[in-house]
Amino acid sequence: MNKNSSTKLPRAFIIGILVFFFYGIYQLLTVIYVNRTSYFSPYYTEEVYKSLESAFDSSQYRIKENPGIIPDETVYSYAAGAYLHGRDPILINSERTPLGKYIIALFILFFKNDKFVVIPFGLLTLVSIWLLAVQVFKNKIIALLPVTFFCFERLFLDQFIYTPLLDIIHLPFILLTLYFFLQEHKKGSYWITSIMLGFTIATKTVYSGMLLTVVFLTYLLLQKKFDNVLHFILYLPLSFIILLLSYTQTFLHGYTFIDFIGFQKWILLYDKSKLLYPFSIWRLVFLNQWQTWWGDFRLLKADDWNIAWPIFTILTLVLIFLVLVKKIRVTPAISVLCLWFLYYSVYLSLGIASSRFLLPILPIMYMLGFRLVIEYLSKFFLRKSAARIH
Numbered sequence: 001m002n003k004n005s006s007t008k009l010p011r012a013f014i015i016g017i018l019v020f021f022f023y024g025i026y027q028l029l030t031v032i033y034v035n036r037t038s039y040f041s042p043y044y045t046e047e048v049y050k051s052l053e054s055a056f057d058s059s060q061y062r063i064k065e066n067p068g069i070i071p072d073e074t075v076y077s078y079a080a081g082a083y084l085h086g087r088d089p090i091l092i093n094s095e096r097t098p099l100g101k102y103i104i105a106l107f108i109l110f111f112k113n114d115k116f117v118v119i120p121f122g123l124l125t126l127v128s129i130w131l132l133a134v135q136v137f138k139n140k141i142i143a144l145l146p147v148t149f150f151c152f153e154r155l156f157l158d159q160f161i162y163t164p165l166l167d168i169i170h171l172p173f174i175l176l177t178l179y180f181f182l183q184e185h186k187k188g189s190y191w192i193t194s195i196m197l198g199f200t201i202a203t204k205t206v207y208s209g210m211l212l213t214v215v216f217l218t219y220l221l222l223q224k225k226f227d228n229v230l231h232f233i234l235y236l237p238l239s240f241i242i243l244l245l246s247y248t249q250t251f252l253h254g255y256t257f258i259d260f261i262g263f264q265k266w267i268l269l270y271d272k273s274k275l276l277y278p279f280s281i282w283r284l285v286f287l288n289q290w291q292t293w294w295g296d297f298r299l300l301k302a303d304d305w306n307i308a309w310p311i312f313t314i315l316t317l318v319l320i321f322l323v324l325v326k327k328i329r330v331t332p333a334i335s336v337l338c339l340w341f342l343y344y345s346v347y348l349s350l351g352i353a354s355s356r357f358l359l360p361i362l363p364i365m366y367m368l369g370f371r372l373v374i375e376y377l378s379k380f381f382l383r384k385s386a387a388r389i390h
Helices: 011-034 036-040 046-057 072-084 099-111 118-137 144-151 154-158 167-184 191-203 206-222 226-246 248-252 257-272 280-287 308-324 332-349 362-389
Strands: none
Touching (some): 011 154, 118 332, 167 332, 191 226, 206 226, 206 257, 206 332, 308 332
């Protein structure tokens, strides 16, 4: 698709995209309005923190026999409050890197509310999707399509209901890392890419950052930009420094750098225990059969499943095939996003995963899937226009 591809589509199609976009925004604003009290009420007091601490101490995270079961949002709400009280992040919710919870803690500090964080980061997510989509479509209006679809995505909307969760903070950093790499690889400097990569690994998990690093190195190697490979590697310590800074409280409690490395190794070993039921994520995507990892390991239906998941997974795979056989013109954005989809899909296939694990590739699937649809729609309308002229 070239820069003038929008002229190949009827004006009514473009108007339809705009109408659909504003309806999607209305859908999101409705969810925000219904839950407005929870976002803006300054309720997070010392009493609330003590209550969360009590719930955590009697939960599955502290007690092995007959514990109380608390959801992730309760864990993150307590952890943020605990970090605000100066607690060491390796002692509370240690399996997740701490920056996301420190961000929640900032909102508690300034607004006495741990849920408002979803508003700015939810909006940042949509802006990040649009910025990436512009790189894919080279058209600012058509780029609204994946943004709009994401506004209807139950997984995304649930982030505004079950708060605070780390996914909504983590996701825009992943998307912005991809976006800034596409901007910076042309000149061979990776300052912003490395900073975004640092925020990504420090916010929730290092795995996403590791996968992004492999994606970028693969792309540069395929392009035979060997000098850029060296430049990118030289910038990577900046990302690691951001991760280290997120553990400042750990070092203040007397732990050494060697202790920190050992702790990261413990996280890897902890996550290794979840390498069960490989490829079960695709049973979820295509059949809405979610593999649980507790009790009798039964299969459940996911309430947030969407028929768009299997459709856009197939569309994305078709696009990747057409790219490989050179039936679609490849751009840097398409190449990088295809690599991200492939590498992250392999990661998801290794073990058990919940539907929230799909958030880092769902907007990418929407971009690539719509890219395929728009490619053939534009060709159809072009042929139709040419036939009318003749």
